[in-house]
Amino acid sequence: MSSASKIQPVPAADACRAACARLAPLALWGLLLPAIVLLLSACSTVAPPAAVRGTGDLGVVIERADGRVKIVETSGRSVLASVQGLGDLSHASVVFSRDGRYAYVFGRDGGLTKVDLLTASIVGRVVQGGNSIGGAISQDGRIVVAQNYEPGGIKAFNADTLELIADVPASYGSEGKRSKVVGLADLPGNRFIYSLFEAGEIRITDFSDPGKPVTQSFAAGKQPYDALVTPDGRYYIAGLFGEDGLALLDLWQPEKGSRRILSGYGRGEQPLPVFKMPHLRGWAVAGGRAYLPAIGRHEVLVVDMTTWQEVGRIPVKSQPVFVMARPDGREVWVNFAFPDNGWVQVVDTLSQKITTTLQPGRAILHMEFTPRGEEVWLSARDDNRVMVYDTQSHQKRTQFDAASPSGIFFTSRAARMGF
């Protein structure tokens, strides 16, 4: 460096005088040095060691526009950390490892990211498709499956390493077309069930020999848009956009094939515009009845699960999106499509009536109950906040900031089939 060459050499005597004048006497160093050593060692213990904690009260909140998740805990209702670098999360969903430690985050851009909730770090990431909407994890926790719009199909990954195990295209017809996959759910025996939007089919792929998946097909109906598995894993219900009704498959007797339920629930009336597709995955099964969003009608349909007959319909504010039972089944919470997404309604399942209508914030995109259901967390996208409501009083307990929050997922999902 040219500047270094400009420094004039200092005569030795001058240098000593200058330095010695600034240095403390030797006796003082005798006191200072041990003190410094003590302080430095104290510093190293000030940084908290990774505290031992359980994972049963953890969860993640998707910050959809920033490719980031917040790691939260529901006991103290606090944000523990943020993890970024997860890609396009505009339609993100999450499943958890069976120990509740790892979150598998499926992004719109086909990204599958494995996040360690305890260390708040990304431990694996693959971009596995072009356009994806979600995934599921196998009964034994060893296989993670992603459902893709583009290229249409499902892909299975090793849950530990995220290595690809199998690619199962959703091909249909004689021209090799591929269908968008919707309504993916796990079934007992490392099987996965899903629906094909364009092909109008339900398929079950068995990964019991992971490298050699075996797939069965069933008729669904016109344009299945999402689906659910009942909590016992017995029934698969696919909602249909293209017709009035839903497809039902009894998974204990799949050889009987699928059947139509709630056929003609629209009563031949002109359907209302659907500005957002309902989500069936947050199933609402309570007291032997399933509560299902109607398509193109501002109603929640109630169906008896022994006869599969309609036993009621509840008029609601707008097009329902999520219809979710509180874990004890006593209440069902409903949110709505644009432009009425600032509203939430609560249905009492004993009287089948709406007991509370709330306006918690702008653009309520998702609701998640705490594991035992004493609270529900709501994301208000356009207010950039998450709100925590008491499910007894229906009053807000607390709130915190989150950037454009969408999905909220708690680790209690790890122990539930179909989540």
Added chain:
Amino acid sequence: MKLPPVFVHAAVLIGAALVAAYASAAELPDAQRQRELTHMVRQDCGSCHGLTLAGGLGPALTAEALAGKPADSLAATIYAGRPGTPMPPFRGIVSETEVAWIVQQLLRGFPPDGGAAARAN
């Protein structure tokens, strides 16, 4: 005094042009509304078409994907929906002028979301 006919014609033409210019300026969404529309397209149309508009259940709406598609058919799709598909009609939510503005922006490459409008209260 009687004005020469050519003056009358010129006055009428200039007047009509001014009225037309004023009317179209008045119909163009104002800055606040443009921000709302941008947020709506990115976020709410984005629930099917993706935040980046690269597609989802609905097709991609990027400038490349829409290249060569006539503006009036795009506008008709937004305004009246597309029967037989999940694309709903947005009449009642956006005006025809607003649809025209949205189509123009889509064909140019849609602007980034500036966020939701500030809270009224």
